[in-house]
Amino acid sequence: MTTAASTPASRAFGLLVCLALGAVAVGLSALVRPWAPALSPLLLAILAGMAWRNLAAVPERLSPGIAFAAKPVLRTGIVLLGLQLALGDVLALGWGVIGLVVAAVGITFAATLALGRALRLPWDLIALVASGFSICGAAAVAAADSVVRARREMAATAIGLVVLFGTLMIPLMPLATGAFGLSEEAAGLWIGASTHEVAQVVAAGGLVGSAALSVAVTVKLARVVMLAPVMASLAAAQRRRDARSSALPDDGSAASASRPPLVPWFVLGFVAAMLLRSTGLLPAGVLDAAAAVQQLLLATAMAALGLGVHLRSIVQVGPRPLVLGAASTAVAVAVGGAGAWLLGPGLSLG
Template sequence: MTPSPAPAARLPGLAACLALGVAAVLTAAAVRPWAPALSPLLLAILAGLAWQNLAPVPERLGPGVAFAAKPVLRAGIVLLGLQLLLSDVLALGPGVIALVVGVVGITFAATLAVGRALRLPWDLTALVASGFSICGAAAVAAADSVVRARREMAATAIGLVVLFGTLMIPLMPLLTGALGLGERAAGLWIGAATHEVAQVVAAGGLVGGTALSVAVTVKLARVVMLAPVVTALAWRQRRRDAAGAGPGVEAGADGAPGARPPLVPWFVVGFLLAVLVRAAGWLPEPALDVAAAVQQLLLATAMTALGLGVRLRSIAAVGPRPLVLGAAGTAVAVAVGGAGAALLA
């Protein structure tokens, strides 16, 4: 097994990813009044991708980039748990919670089935299913940690989340308006079907204040589903490893050939503990605000690292089938979310 690089060897690459991550966060904040759906995670991965494909990336950055793409990413997922207020999720009631579980479960399973029918790689299909059913880029990144996908597959999945989620910003308000739905029903549908939190905010805000509040709460309930879905993926990956099947088995993204992911990844346990800490009220609001800023910065740093591992030729080689997969996943989420919102309105 290749020895781990010394901590000092990671500093140049980690510093580069951090610098681009900071720039992405600041840029997204500066343009938020005009482009509320523009995610710093998207800007970060685009920055890394542009560098990789337009200019040479020094080889000495490699150890730090690899560190940012894994441990830094997982720390960001753990802190994401502090952004979830469990009491707000439970206050939605059993009907809405059932809707959330149904949307996530059905969208995830249907996307996997479509990807299999399209003969797309397992790693890409698993990442798209996770991102479209749960919470966009953050879910793609979390799934990537257990599926050990190739970096170009992670970039493709995030690109699909951005593309179809952005299309839903004008589409969802138009659909809810055309059907004459009230703000609560509209918020339920938007929160249940739209991919990214930022996209939910943008679409819900176009409908009204009540719709926005309901949509964001429903979306955060979907984020809670990150833990069981990633655990299920880890179990599935262990089975694939045992069978010696598929990409990512011969050499995991952590650099450990044949390494099997734990049945319950440590960062999933950390995520759940963070949710419980927030629910217990042990942290004051200023600490939660700091944690939110750190979490966003960690994920932006990790997304920069993912972008630095992507070569556009590899994405182009996959062809147009991922677009069909993204359209199918979006259609399922919209259909299931709309049916549930109509029943609960």
């Protein structure tokens, strides 16, 4: 797909197409959720975009709007994601669980980076998989994509891995918690600390029980809070990579201005939205509307990413991403399981 001249009209047309795909994905996901909870709007949207891109021609005049949906719209959706998080809910878990959340995200992220380098995978794919598997699935992949400027086929591959391994965890995690004889609260802690997508956490926790579901979702949202520091760290790493590749000092000059900022603006917006939610000033109706808009914006961005993906490029990556996804999942499960064993017996949301 070549790039057309960008005008307000061309941007609007391409954006509306992506918005329509996103809206259909949101509606279809709600329709099939009782039977297929893993089919999130983000997954359905990127699949719709990929199907169009690989089965039929995408008009060139859509390019400016697709590019707009894949960046500014995406970043706005990440900002609104902060309104789903209240610091009070996270702090109510207790410092032990908060420490587990930090350890689970940090260890899984670092281990995935190391494993990806050992497998000689591309840097952009490694960064996306590490973000998605350690934090919050497709939303974290999208945020990392905005920081490292990954190729679209790498974003699609990372999201596909999140869906594959996260879906496998929906039946396997309840079986594992039962095999170890964990209480519902401890089971929810393990599920929330290990499972990739929020929708997958809801599905797995719901299979165990209501207490497990409550703990799992709260722990998962605590992991989402880690999006801000991890993305800031990833931006700093990307700046160092850019500086090395261009052999230019990181001096703030015009030559280095194209590097990602140390703290991307959407990360600051995410933190500000989270703090605003934590004040308790926003009524429930506003929060519900913001959640719906956030879901639609991210689905729109996923459709845009899908419209730029060549399946041939994904196939050429080979089986090594599957190895990375399996290993990253194993690390997350091991860290979460150790924490559930140690902290589960005394866990309380009070």
